[in-house]
Amino acid sequence: MADILLEMRNITKTFPGVKALDNVNLKVEKGEIHALVGENGAGKSTLMNVLSGIYPHGSYEGDIIYEGETCKFHKIKDSEEKGIVIIHQELALVPEMTIGENMYLGNEQGKKLAIDWNRTYGEADKYLRQVGLSESSRTLIKDIGVGKQQLVEIAKALAKKARLLILDEPTSSLNEADSQALLELMLEFKKQGMTSIIISHKLNEIAYVADKITVIRDGSTIETLDKEKDTFTEDRIIQGMVGRELTDRFPKRTQKNIGDVALEVKNWTVHHQVYTDRKVVDNVSMHVRKGEVLGISGLMGAGRTELAMSIFGKSYGNDISGQLFIKGREVKLHNVREAIEHKIAYVTEDRKGNGLILSNPIRVNTTLANLPGVSSHGVIDKDKEIAVAEEYRGKLKTKCPSVEQNVGNLSGGNQQKVLLAKWMFAEPDILILDEPTRGIDVGAKYEIYCIINDLVAAGKSVIMISSELPEVLGMSDRIYVMNEGRICGELDAAEATQEIIMGRILKSSKGE
Secondary structure, eight states: OOOEEEEEEEEEEEETTEEEEEEEEEEEETTOEEEEEOOTTSSHHHHHHHHHTSSOTTSSEEEEEETTEEEOOSSHHHHHHTTEEEEOSSOOOOTTSBHHHHHTTTSOOEETTEEOHHHHHHHHHHHHHHTTOOSOTTSBGGGSOHHHHHHHHHHHHHHTTOSEEEEESTTTTOOHHHHHHHHHHHHHHHHTTOEEEEEOSOHHHHHHHOSEEEEEETTEEEEEEETTTSOOOHHHHHHHHHSSOOOOSSOOOSOOOOOSEEEEEEEEEEEOSSSTTSEEEEEEEEEEETTOEEEEEOOTTSSHHHHHHHHTTTOSOEEEEEEEEETTEEEOOOSHHHHHHTTEEEEOSOIIIIIOOTTSBHHHHHHGGGGGGGEETTEEOHHHHHHHHHHHHHHHTOOOSOTTSBGGGSOHHHHHHHHHHHHHTTOOSEEEEESTTTTOOHHHHHHHHHHHHHHHHTTOEEEEEOSOHHHHHHHOSEEEEEETTEEEEEEETTTOOHHHHHHHHHHHHTTO
């Protein structure tokens, strides 16, 4: 008989205007990797927040049985004391503190009034080695990359004596190599008897590591697939998630009408914001045409975001040089306002940090980039604002009770749609999308791809930066490959493959 570590029975959780979880059931066996999948807003993260005590007992209905005992967690500390540790999609690390300080923040080693730093760093180093990190625990968080920061979060969980590790979108910000290393680490933990729950939209990764997959749709449990009995194909998982077969991941454009060059940069060079002697974009020349989807591919740290932000009114970088042309005329954009005035928009990869005001409603966020469009003599017309927000809510199929709902209460996919609405309302001719589908499900991705196709069909130019090679290949008309701040390849979509793109990157790294 299976040894059940965790059972969640009939979990129901309601927020104002919406039932997020409706009688959800979940069983997790000891020593297995159990995946939770579903579209954005399905209730996956909400369920894990119930389990970890972020949503305390009494704020939901149903029971949590852990190691045979009914648990009533009132705060996250209660679940951690039982060995249940959650690692959220947004890493909770303090950049200016050391790895060791971060690992034991709130769990300090020593006496009440005296932290034992030797013990702190000694223990931290032990757990860092366990997750495969060679860095000293005295290293500052800001001095290591995102992939290593994710491993620090796991080491931090191990330091809390985790027996059930919950990972919410652990690879969403990682490149292919770091993602694979993390998946192998999960499999190694499984060999050691660790139980894990993983939430991810990367279905190929789910199929690789998971023993069981529970599908949640619209706040309800749909089914649980077992690797020993069921076939773990992406198509099969998607069918459970969206309730239908998704025969084509990328909508076809029936008619392409690619015109003249809309934007061009020549010999564009950008130095690092802090380390000003370091080039992050090195002598790049590129262009995008009217009605074209231009993909920019490359590994993390290739300089893609720095290129995009520096073009967008010098919102990133130091000592920026080179020429920028819009519709054949050279322009100099000194700030974001001037970029917007020249009909350029930049949809950031960091929607929560830089793209949206989470504590403000959809209505306010939608109109942020074009306040003159909803105001008269400097006074915002709230009725106009509501009308605009409602229009884009309908166009983008944003799921929300009303446009007065705070953006922070939306799922990731719906937040991304609000961010797109914000820049679409600014009526740009050139739209730069930086990781436009990061951390969102296949259904929401498809809707965003349809929006991109509609934009270029209307004669707009779209520059799409993406770390997902299938996405770049599936959506682009033409692709630039970047590595170490330089363009190392230009490919027509018809000739491009994942192997060719990676080959260009590897050749560039070797200096060929």
